[in-house]
Amino acid sequence: MRAARLELWSFREDVHVETDQDTGRLTLHGRWDDVRLPPQCPAIREALRRMTLGPIRLENVLADPADRAALARLLECCPAMVVRSMGFGPDELVLSVVPLTPQARFLPVEPAPGRPVRLSRFATLTTDGSSYRLESPLSLHRVVLHGPRAVWLLSALGAPVPPEEVAAPPLTDLLGYLLAAGMVVAAEDTEPPARFAEDEDPVLASWSPLELMFHTRTTLGRHDGDYGATYPGGDREPDEPVVVPAAGPVVALPRPRWAQVLAHDPPLSAVLEARPGEPRFPAAPPTARDLGELLYRTARVRTLNRPADRPRAELSERPYPSSGGCYPFELYVVVHRCAGLARGVYHYDPLGHRLELLTTAGPAELLDAAAIAANLPGPPPLLIVVTARFRRLSWKYGGLGYVLALKDLGLLVRSLSLVATAIGLRSRPADGGDIECAARVLGTDWRAESSLSALAVGMPDERGGDRCERRPRNGADWPARAAARLARAWRARSGLG
Structure with missing residues (x-):
């Protein structure tokens, strides 16, 4: 029946x-x-x-x-x-x-x-x-x-x-x-x-x-899930420490001085208007001093903080903003050619402003993949790989932790790119990387910490220019003026001006 x-x-x-x-x-x-x-x-x-x-x-x-x-x-x-x-x-x-x-x-x-x-x-x-x-x-x-x-x-x-x-x-x-x-x-x-x-x-x-x-x-309006600063784990402290402690040999990085930064930095407008041009890098490699200044000005830990409403939760403050002060990102530097640094894969310690050597055997795999992703003719001198420790956000935010990571990622990569331009380094995003490859080389568990982006970094190419046909519209001459201003600033920094 x-x-x-x-x-x-x-x-x-x-x-x-x-x-x-x-x-x-x-x-x-x-x-x-x-x-x-x-x-x-x-x-x-x-x-x-x-x-x-x-x-x-x-x-x-x-x-x-x-x-x-x-x-x-x-x-x-x-x-x-x-x-x-x-x-x-x-x-x-x-x-x-x-x-x-x-x-x-x-x-x-x-x-x-x-x-x-x-x-x-x-x-x-x-x-x-x-x-x-x-x-x-x-x-x-x-x-x-x-x-x-x-x-x-x-x-x-x-x-x-x-x-x-x-x-x-x-x-x-x-x-x-x-x-x-x-x-x-x-x-x-x-x-x-x-x-x-x-x-x-x-x-x-x-x-x-x-x-x-x-x-x-990851937005409101079409679901009934928890959303916002809901603290899914209750009153417990974050699952991940604010900074990953170093476990291997470390290399101290040079630190820029405030007076020198103010004296030699080009105007912000010149940095913003600079046209990337062709992604080519010359024979002259960047230096450990260049890398130290780039990381110090963009990613160092300025202060460690404990919020009044969550006294067991350690947060930090860095030069770029991050949702809730959680700062989930880790920076890994893949060195191909850099004066003062041996070839290898390093982890950046933003609290000690130093590099921890992870391996000397893994750069080629990451560099070759970055060259393809960034449309480069060959491996860049430096590659900064950005990973996210997702639990730094998920302990606090329900429903939008991953989308916040993506939004914060844009702020970090943009900051890296702007400061690189200001100090005379050419940079090129290398998005869409292989998360399995990155986890294998960096020694991470991609479920807990996965690569989200990378930035190829090198010295400016004096040949410059690109093959794109341009039709002038609004302020089309500004990039050329910015380039001239930047060239003067870069010569002054190197003592040639």
């Missing part, structure tokens, strides 16, 4: 019902808002109370059809609090549709016969350890799959198929829930080949499913 379909109702887990003992009015307290309801009869009050405990069948709680209609009208006032579920038989819960935002509205639909359906290419299936979770950046709902029937249905929707061929009642009711939640999409018409709106939407064409999901889950 075929199991009967059961429509079930409940509230989100964060909803609770409060009754005013004097007036009898009800208040539904939810994640985003409170909803006040007029006094209700005991049967409806009991139904609302039981909805906070889990899915119920309205017919089992409210025998009077009039009461069920009245409750349905009440629930229309708070659709973002209501979870719609479906089961087969009294003990088989199959799926639940959970609203994720205050704007979420759910109306089950019936699949149109002969009109192909498939799983949305933006839908992702994960597990929280107890049940499957189906989500899409295009949907304001999460579908929780409690049983194998729903998972089996998904397995049949990898390619377009008419609904009557993939499921018979009551599984077609599950399909209707998935359609209404936006996890399954229907073709535009019944004529082959099947065409789907999400495939032809020019806006969606610019997004990959992974990138769009990342965007919606």
